[in-house]
Amino acid sequence: MAPERYRTPPQAPPKFIATPSSLVEDTKRLIDRARNVQNEIARNVSSADASFSKVNLQMAHDDNKMSIESHIISFYQAVSTSQELRDASTEAEKLLDDWGIEASMREDMFKLVDATLQKNEPLDPESRRLLEKEHKDYIRNGLNLPVGTKRDRFKEIKKRLSEISIIFQKNLNEEKGGLWLTRDELAGVPQDVLGNLEQGLGENEGKLRLTFKYPDLFPALKYAKSAATRQKIFVENENKVNQNVPLFREAIILRDEAARLLGYNNHAEFKIEDKMSKTPKTVDDFLGDLRTRLTPGGAREIEALLALKKAEMESNGNAASFDGRYYLWDHRYYDRLMLERDYSLDQEKIAEYFPLGPTIGGMLRIFEELFGLVFIEITGEDRDRISETGQGSDITWHEDVKLFSVWDDEGEGSGFVGYLYLDLFPREGKYGHAANFNLQPGYVDESGDRRYPATALVCNFSKPTAKKPSLLKHDEVVTLFHELGHGIHDLVSRTTYSRFHGTNVVRDFVEAPSQMLENWCWTPSQLRSLSQHYSYISSSYKEAYDEATNRANQPPEHIPDDLIENLIKTKHVNDALFNLRQLHFGIFDMTVHEQLSHQAAEDMEISLLYNKMRHDISKLEGPEVFNGGDWSWGNGQATFGHLIGGYDAGYYGYLSSQVYSMDMFYSVFKDDPMNKAEGRRYRHTVLERGGSQEEMRTLEDFLGRKPSSEAFYKELGLTS
Structure with a gap:
């Protein structure tokens, strides 16, 4: 039992008692209330009378109240054991997204927000930021487009992109694929893993069902001694949600069209404008420089791993099968073996x-x-x-x-x-x-x-x-x-x-x-x-x-x-290959969202591009070796929720934000990670601020200077 002073929080926790019908009904209620709030503002406030308190603050209060319910409504699709609840949550999210698009394209509200901004009334910094962000949101949602065909098309695209995002993630969440494999095929996989696998009956008698969920997938790729088994698992996992393939392609094409309607050269330019990087060139230069620095290290790592592969195959009597190649399904297996052999690292023991x-x-x-x-x-x-x-x-x-x-x-x-x-x-x-x-x-x-x-x-x-x-x-x-x-x-x-x-x-x-x-x-x-x-x-x-x-x-x-x-x-063992993998994701993301023309976006063969770029960047080989150079063997992008779920033209952020994270750690915490004074300063200076001010200002407030990439490259061993 909790100590008495902690037993009565001042606010009750949220409830999770929804039914399929209540999720949809509650969503409609929230949307009706929000629409009424905006209708009331539009009726009662003129451009001459517009002010932050009369316009933005009223919408902000409603947004606050809506988020208390709407986040949970959408959450059910990610965690509920009930198919009906998950389906209703998906339907409700679509209603919320449609409302968001409708609200973001209201001409009457844009005029009031624009009038408020022009008055330049004195506001606290967070309120000023809210006003400026909302004003820009209307513009980025097409309200600078002329009323008529272009604006209608932009709205149509936004709605379809919302549908694609919801269906794409639902397909990933609902994925139930797997492989029936014999114990011989799974030789080497720890018994703890095998013991949790479904045992086959009938035609699958004596087999075990390996799913593509992480607790099954990763140990199998790390420990299965059979290269054929690892290859089968890897390729099937890359094709586990192929119904997402056309959705991914459609999203890329629609994003490109929408960006061009707004006057941008491509979707990446549109998305990055509001980020810390500001321009695609900044991102491309960062990723290109990192690729140049990492590529020699990746080649050395593959050379060492290939030597290990050859030695292991010789010791198992399979020397004749060694073909001098290092495959995608080899990496988790030989990376683990290297850690065990050269660093006495037993992951199971740890x-x-x-x-x-x-x-x-x-x-x-x-x-x-x-x-x-x-x-x-x-x-x-x-x-x-x-x-x-x-x-x-x-x-x-x-x-x-x-x-x-x-x-x-x-x-x-x-x-x-x-x-x-x-x-x-x-x-x-x-x-x-x-x-x-x-x-x-x-x-x-x-x-x-x-x-x-x-x-x-x-x-x-x-x-x-x-x-x-x-x-x-x-x-x-x-x-x-x-x-x-x-x-x-x-x-x-x-x-x-x-x-x-x-x-x-x-x-x-x-x-x-x-x-x-x-x-x-x-x-x-x-x-x-x-x-x-x-x-x-x-x-x-x-x-x-x-x-x-x-x-x-x-x-x-x-x-x-x-x-x-x-x-x-072992922290940086095979680190170049790990980061080259991240670079593949980041460069692929930028490539598909940075096409020179809309026709080029439509003409892309995305699965081929995804697989070929992975080989070109990481130098790991795949089934194309056995298929006469056919790169269409897998559809990994269809399993990659990030690029549909908000990280589009933004996956580079996993790498670029490491520049900031390493700078903060090296500058403040490396010598004393449990420094309470600095921990609390970090809490108050960085974490508490959220997005209430420019993120670069937050970073500079904490560091006391502009950020530097020195610690990032030092940590990766890439300093000259």
Whole structure:
């Protein structure tokens, strides 16, 4: 039970009691209210009378209230176990998107916002930013286009792009593909993974079904000894949602057309204008320079990995099969073997020290110490007590979900911060990657009171068994810490308007705060504090461990120094190939969105481009080797939700924001990662600001200077 002072948060958590019909009905109610607010403004306010308080503030208050419900309405499609609820959530999101397009293209409201901007009334900085952003949004949504055919076509494109985005992500969430494989084909894959696979009946008797969900896919590609098996899994995974192929192509073409209607040369120019990079040339130059710097290192890494492949095949009696090539399905396997052979890195052994529950506890303690927070898990009768319905089951969407109330510690004033949800295991129909979802933003309401946020981490880690808890590989520890970083950004943000809350910043900065925090997962003291060998969690786990290993002595409770040292040595092993993979995504994204003409966009053979660019950038080979140079063997872009879900002409942000993240870490935290004073300064200077001011100003406020790329290139070993 939580301490008394934490048992009564000043705001109840959100409810998850929707039905398929209520989701749609509530959405229509929200849209009707928003439309009425804007109609009322348009009726009662003239351009001569227009002001921020009469126009923008009224819309902002309604946006705030709408977001409290609309985010959750859309969230059901990512997490609900009910197909009907997921379908209704998808339908509701389409209604919300259609309303957003309608509202963004209202001529009457644009004229009032324009009149307000022209008056240049004195406003606080965040309100000024809101006014300017909203004014520009109307222009970017076609209201500078003449009324008639062009504007109607632009609106038609916006609606279709919204439909494509929703269907594309739904196809990914609902993906149920897999392969029936024999145990011989899966030789080498850890028993922990095999034990969780569906066992075949009838024609599949004796086989196991490997899905394309991460807890199945990645271990199979890392451990399956059979290259034929790995190839089959890799190629099938690249083709798991081929119904998205025409949707992706249509989106690219429509984006290009819309950008040209607005007077831009291409979609990339349109999208990047509002980001920190400002122009496609800045992005192209950055990606091109990084490619030039990384390519020699990638070639050296492939050479070393090829030597390892040859030696391994010779030791297995397969020397005659070695063809001197390094394939896409080779990489996870031989990367792991290299780490084990050259760095004595046993990922399975390391994972024993990172059981999910204790690791999360360790992460939360780091955030508590660094940022002045307190996390209180809400369980049992406390859930019933704080639920508005009196039913604790109503405040989560699934029984596996953990819920925390988050508070400031005494040094930060002991106030309430918000709610954190953790949904950590895969299930049918659930979002398939790892992400942070804002459920309810924070803001200041009409009466001047603060509304507190709720945020959710949705991940897909392996489920616990009777003999083992869920054990995290180190890269999963990094992923979890990264996504928790987004969650903390969401929680501690203190903006006036929901539009600027938390991670609502430009795409080429949004990853920087979480990327910076990843460094804590490579720091010896923090790794030790995150760790606890799973045999210490319970007597039953200890018995199972002893039985499985025939161990006479229990291993140390926390990860030993030699394992930490070996792990840290591997931080940049095959790093050039990892970053070349990211460059493939980033350069492909820019290429498809930066065509010289609309005809060129229509003529693109996108799957061929995706596969050929991956080879040209990373030098990893694929089935084209066996198919006479046919590059149409896979459709990886159709599995890539980022480029349809908001990172279009923006995926480069994962790389460019590392420049900012490394600059912040090296300049402030590298020598003392747990410096409380700097942690709190980071919280107040960067995280609390959200998108309420220019992101470059936020960065410069924290660094005390303009950002530099020196630390980024130094970390990658690319300094001259």
